[in-house]
Amino acid sequence: MKVLRVRVSLPDRPGVLGQVARAFGVLGADILQVTVLEREGGRAVDDFTLSWPGGFVPDELRERLSVVPGVRIEGVWPTREIPGASPDYDLLGHVASDAGRAFVTLVDAVPDLVSAEWAVAVDSDTGAVVHGSWQAPGVEEMPDLTPLRPSAFSEGPLHLLSLPVRAAGLHLVVARSQGPAFHQVELDKIVRVVEIVALLATSTVDRTVA
Incomplete structure (x- = not known):
């Protein structure tokens, strides 16, 4: 049984x-679970979280939904999301209990908040990767993926969220390659989570792995 996100x-x-x-x-x-991302101009964009039995054939799903007039599939990708769980609240709870590791905890947990694959924290001054989640690529530096304000964009097949974490002198980069580009709703969610984490964090930030 697989859990999939379908946009x-x-x-x-x-x-x-x-x-x-x-x-x-x-x-x-x-x-x-169904999440409404937008309703505008007579159309809606919804994310469905599905429990899928047996083998998964994306073309079969697209063919089945194509019989519904006007329906388009924008993306199908696996997710670790557990409907009914509250990973954002869990993240904030862990940060509140150990604020000294607030931004390490953020990097480890943030991919699951938006059905992404990995995240890294980059030093804003040097561009060096100071911490990565468990699926992050093993690189010491990231290319210039750190715009001055929160952004969602794509680099080839890689879809990215990038936002400054000024309280820690870091830049957070969140990535997925198997699904569609990040929606503005997903970017707004991470921006708000980062703001709360920054408020909970202590002035001494541990940016390394223990």
Whole structure:
């Protein structure tokens, strides 16, 4: 059994969401969670978290949903998300209990908040990677992926969130390659989490792995 995130763009009118849900059901998928990312111009963009039995064939999913007029699949990718869990609250709880390691904890936990694959903290002055989550590439420096303000963008097949963490002299980079580009809602979520972590952190920040 796999847990997948599926991003769907669909007409924002009564009945369409039900048609999409029925299409998932025909394929044997169980909808665990639906998150509305936007509703604008007569269309909506929703993220579905699905429990998927057996082997997963993306083309089969796209073919099944293509019979619903106006529906487009923007991305399908695996997620470690557990519907009903609160990883953001768990992160803040860990930071509150050990504020000296606030930003190490942030880097380790933040990929799961947006169904990403890895994250790194980069020293804002030198560009050196000071900590990476467990799936982060083993590099000592990151290329220039550190814009001055929070941003979501893509570098080839890699989709990135990048935002300064000024309280620690760091820049946070979050990445995924298997799904679609990060949505503004996802960027806004991480910005807010970082703001709260910075408030909880002590003035002495441990930026290394114990």
